[in-house]
Amino acid sequence: MTNTDKLKASNRQAGRKHGGTIAIGLFLAVTGLFMVLPIYLTIVMSVKPVEELFIFPPKLYAVRPTLDNFRDMFRDLNSNRVPFSRYVFNSLAVTVSVTVLQCIFSSMAAFTLAKCKFPGSKAINNIIVVALLYQSNVICIMQYIVMSKLHLIDNPLALILPSVASPMGLFLMRQSITQIPDAMIEAAKVDGAGLFRICWQIVIPNQKPALMTLMIFAFQGAWNMQAGSWVFKEQYKTLPTVVTQAAASGLAKAGVAMAAAVFMLLPPVIFFMLAQRQVIETMAHSGIKE
Amino acid sequence: MAEISAENIGKRTKKEQRREFWRSVKRSKECYGMIAPFMLFFIIFTVIPVIMSLPMGFTDFNMAEPPKFVGLSNYATLFLSDKVFIRSIRVTLVFALLTGPVSYVLCFLLAWLINELPPKLRTLFTLIFYAPSMANVYTVWQLIFSGDMNGYANSFLINTGLIRAPIQWLTDGRYVLGVTIVVQLWISLGAGFLALRAGFQNIDRSLYEAGAIEGIRNRWQELRYIILPSMGPQLMFAAVMQIVSSFTAGTVAQNLVGFPSTDYKAHTIMTHAYDYGWVRFEMGYASAICMVLFAAMYICSRLISRLLGKYTD
Numbered sequence: 001m002t003n004t005d006k007l008k009a010s011n012r013q014a015g016r017k018h019g020g021t022i023a024i025g026l027f028l029a030v031t032g033l034f035m036v037l038p039i040y041l042t043i044v045m046s047v048k049p050v051e052e053l054f055i056f057p058p059k060l061y062a063v064r065p066t067l068d069n070f071r072d073m074f075r076d077l078n079s080n081r082v083p084f085s086r087y088v089f090n091s092l093a094v095t096v097s098v099t100v101l102q103c104i105f106s107s108m109a110a111f112t113l114a115k116c117k118f119p120g121s122k123a124i125n126n127i128i129v130v131a132l133l134y135q136s137n138v139i140c141i142m143q144y145i146v147m148s149k150l151h152l153i154d155n156p157l158a159l160i161l162p163s164v165a166s167p168m169g170l171f172l173m174r175q176s177i178t179q180i181p182d183a184m185i186e187a188a189k190v191d192g193a194g195l196f197r198i199c200w201q202i203v204i205p206n207q208k209p210a211l212m213t214l215m216i217f218a219f220q221g222a223w224n225m226q227a228g229s230w231v232f233k234e235q236y237k238t239l240p241t242v243v244t245q246a247a248a249s250g251l252a253k254a255g256v257a258m259a260a261a262v263f264m265l266l267p268p269v270i271f272f273m274l275a276q277r278q279v280i281e282t283m284a285h286s287g288i289k290e
Numbered sequence: 291m292a293e294i295s296a297e298n299i300g301k302r303t304k305k306e307q308r309r310e311f312w313r314s315v316k317r318s319k320e321c322y323g324m325i326a327p328f329m330l331f332f333i334i335f336t337v338i339p340v341i342m343s344l345p346m347g348f349t350d351f352n353m354a355e356p357p358k359f360v361g362l363s364n365y366a367t368l369f370l371s372d373k374v375f376i377r378s379i380r381v382t383l384v385f386a387l388l389t390g391p392v393s394y395v396l397c398f399l400l401a402w403l404i405n406e407l408p409p410k411l412r413t414l415f416t417l418i419f420y421a422p423s424m425a426n427v428y429t430v431w432q433l434i435f436s437g438d439m440n441g442y443a444n445s446f447l448i449n450t451g452l453i454r455a456p457i458q459w460l461t462d463g464r465y466v467l468g469v470t471i472v473v474q475l476w477i478s479l480g481a482g483f484l485a486l487r488a489g490f491q492n493i494d495r496s497l498y499e500a501g502a503i504e505g506i507r508n509r510w511q512e513l514r515y516i517i518l519p520s521m522g523p524q525l526m527f528a529a530v531m532q533i534v535s536s537f538t539a540g541t542v543a544q545n546l547v548g549f550p551s552t553d554y555k556a557h558t559i560m561t562h563a564y565d566y567g568w569v570r571f572e573m574g575y576a577s578a579i580c581m582v583l584f585a586a587m588y589i590c591s592r593l594i595s596r597l598l599g600k601y602t603d
Contacts, residue, residue, distance in 0.1 A: 020509065024403045025411070031400070032418045035476065039421055041442070042430045058433075058445055109328035118318030119311060124325070131336050132530055133587045135538050135560075136580035137567040138346045141353065142339035150334075165331035171530070172485055175523035176492060195320050209488035217481060220424055257429045268424045269417070276413045279491055 039265075046070070046258035053254055069259035076246040076256070082234045091223065091239040094159045095267075098222035101164045103214055107207075110173030111199045115185055125174070131167040140229070147230060158230040159238060163222055169214050176210035177203060212275040220268045239264065347578035352571045364578035375579065377554055378562040381467065382537065382583075385558060388471055390536035393478035397528055400479065401486040402513065416487055423480035428545040431473050435459035435546075460547045466555040470543045477542070478535060482528030489524030493517065522598060529594045537587050540564060559583045 045053065047065040077084045113125055143162065144153070152158040180203060188198045204211060228241045243260045347364055349357035368375050404415045434442040437458040444456040459465050493516070501516050540560030543549075547556050550565070559579060567576030 021406060021408075024406050028400070028403055028407070028415055032415060035419055035422060035479075038430045038434065038476070039425055041434070042425065045430065045433070055440075058440055058442055105328040105331070109325040112321050112324040116318070116321045116324075118321040119315050121321070124329075127337070129530060129591065130588070131332075131340065133534060133591060134340055134584050135534070136340075136343050136346075136577055136584070137563055138343040138351075138573055138577040138580070139339045141573065142342040143335065145342070146334065146338055161331060162335040165328050165335065167332065167336065168481065168531075170328060170332075172481075172527055175485075175527045176488065178523050179492065179520065195324050199324070207492075209491035210485075213484050213488040216484065254429055254433065261425060261429070265421075265425045269421065272417060272420070272424070273413065276416060279488070 042258050042261050045255060046262045048255060050255060069255040070263070073243075073246055073256050073259045073263065077242055082237075086235060087237060087239050087242050090156075090159075090236065094225070094238055095219055095222040097160050098163045099215055099218040101160070102166055102169055102218040103211065105165060106169040106173050106214060107204050107211065108196075108199055110170050111177050111203050112195065113170070114174045114177040115180070115182070115203075116195070128167045128171050128174070132171060144229065152230070154231055154233055154236070156231070156236050159225070159227050159236070163218075163225065166218070166221070169217060172214055172217070173207070173210055176207055180206060209279045212279045216268075216272055216275050219271050223268055224264070343577060344581075346574055347581045349574040349577075350572075351574040351577070353573055354571075357574060360574070364575050365582075367575070368578060368582065374554055374557065375559075375562055378557045378559045381554070381556060382539075382558045382560075384467070385471065385474070385539055386533075386536040389474050389478060389539070390532050393475055393536070394482070394528060394532045396475075397479055397483040397486055397532070398525070401483055401490055402517070404487065405490040406509065416484070419479045420484055422477045428542075431546055432460070435469055437461060461552050463552045463555045466543075466547045466551050470539075470546060470556045473546055474536075474539055474542050478532075480531065480535065482531040485524050485527045485531070486521070489521045490517070493520050526595060526598050529598065530591055533587050533590050533594070537583060537590070 041060075044060065044062055046069050047067065048062045049064060049066045049068060052059070052063060074084065077087070113121055113128075147153055147158060147162070152161065184202060185198055188202050193201070224240050225238070226240050226244070227238065231237060243264055246256065246260060346357060348359060348361060350360045350364075351357035400419055404412050404419075407415065433440075436442075436444070437456060437460060439445055439448065439456050441456065441459070443459060444453075447453045448456065457465065459469050497516050497520065498512065501512060506512050506515060538560045540558045543551055543556040543558065544561060544564070549561065551557055551561075560583065563576045563579040563583070565576075566572045566579065
């Protein structure tokens with residue numbers, strides 16, 4: 001069957017009435033409107049000139065849209081000793097490395113923890129959940145101590161290494177991989193494949209939805225990470241830290257703050273679209289088959 | 291009889307058991323190799339700091355001097371004389387009970403409904419619902435709920451004639467918690483929602499086809515007999531994420547209604563910990579507060595895991 005045939009077939013699933021689908025679409029559109037409104041307002045305000053920010057009644061659109069806020073933001077960012085492009089480069093380098101490493105490490109560990117029984121596997125699985133639940137504001141002090149012992153303070157690696165092993169990413173992948181039938185893995189073992197090969201050739205290609213989700217989390221987390229307490233040298237700082245600095249001074253600079261929010265939101269949104277499209281395309285012609 | 295003999299076997303072979311254990315450790319070399327890269331970074335940057343932070347709740351620690359051991363006195367103060375803490379427990383519970391289950395159900399419901407749409411619309415709607423957790427837009431909410439007539443909420447209500455004078459959404463004790471809950475719900479379709487979306491995408495299409503042949507007639511039956519049983523792991527993941535976000539909420543309130551909020555109306559346990567840790571530098575006390583919160587979250591996650599047990603095993 002070709003792609004389109006399968007997609008058509010999916011719409012002919014059990015008892016699908018067109019009316020139902022339309023009702024669902026309408027419901028989602030209304031709820032979606034509530035969800036988008038604040039983001040829409042953010043975008044609108046980022047292009048509003050200052051004098052329009054405080055008129056009554058507030059308008060849902062900009063009368064005379066302007067890019068002044070963006071210009072102001074970039075001017076503020078460029079007035080640092082370090083050129084703006086340096087921050088962009090830092091942010092991209094950190095985000096890409098964290099995303100790639102986190103996906104590789106989490107996938108391998110998640111597969112092993114989900115599908116292999118070995119001494120300690122149960123304990124590790126529990127520790128992961130506990131680590132997710134345990135939040136304390138003392139942790140960051142202890143992290144600082146650990147990192148200074150490792151000479152990571154003011155070192156660009158401080159932006160990458162701590163985010164490489166995320167318990168959330170591992171937990172997500174592990175939960176998803178438990179759904180793969182054991183028979184599939186046993187069959188590969190019989191064929192003489194090692195765990196590494198089973199992981200990358202059989203398990204992970206079957207886990208595209210979860211992997212793409214993990215990539216979205218990793219990208220977003222790394223892109224928005226505030227590492228201001230570990231890195232002080234201006235040339236190592238990343239965008240979130242400097243953008244917050246540029247936008248932080250209350251409602252008077254609301255327009256610039258909105259511009260900063262829009263600017264920071266763009267890359268994750270683009271990445272999200274790319275990743276999600278991957279998932280939906282693969283869905284049309286795959287599935288876990290025993 | 292059977293019991294006694296089993297016990298004896300256990301006793302006799304304790305040494306052998308240990309040898310057996312080491313043998314299985316050696317046999318699992320490959321497994322350890324696979325988890326090693328993750329575990330290395332996990333232990334250094336998460337496990338060690340967590341272990342170092344555990345005893346802090348029993349100390350008096352101001353970050354300038356080394357911690358002094360004070361036994362249980364932090365916990366005694368917390369429960370016996372800290373009135374604001376008792377109040378923050380109530381706020382946290384109200385908050386968690388309102389936002390947690392509601393947004394958990396919403397996450398699942400919306401993920402399911404999106405799955406019912408034609409494939410092209412799915413990406414769009416997933417993005418729409420997930421976008422709030424990517425954006426950092428407290429400022430826009432401040433403008434929406436701004437206390438003068440320029441606020442979107444106030445101007446809308448005034449124009450429609452529902453109210454005469456602007457409402458002080460962010461400072462009036464009656465509205466503070468409600469506003470915070472609305473915004474929290476708005477950003478709460480996060481990791482859990484996306485993981486559930488992935489779970490839906492992971493369901494083998496042939497299961498639906500088989501279901502249709504078996505006589506499944508409508509969406510509800512499909513949900514009940516095909517989708518729920520194959521979503522257990524993702525449901526558990528979403529539950530854990532939901533517990534974390536609803537119990538540790540505090541940043542929303544701090545950014546929106548100020549810190550401290552009017553009359554401590556939106557003062558959660560996490561805000562209380564922030565107050566003692568980063569404002570008064572009583573880290574030992576703050577750490578005790580966090581321990582109490584962690585205990586509550588752990589119990590809650592065990593309960594949910596028990597509830598979902600049917601689907602996760």
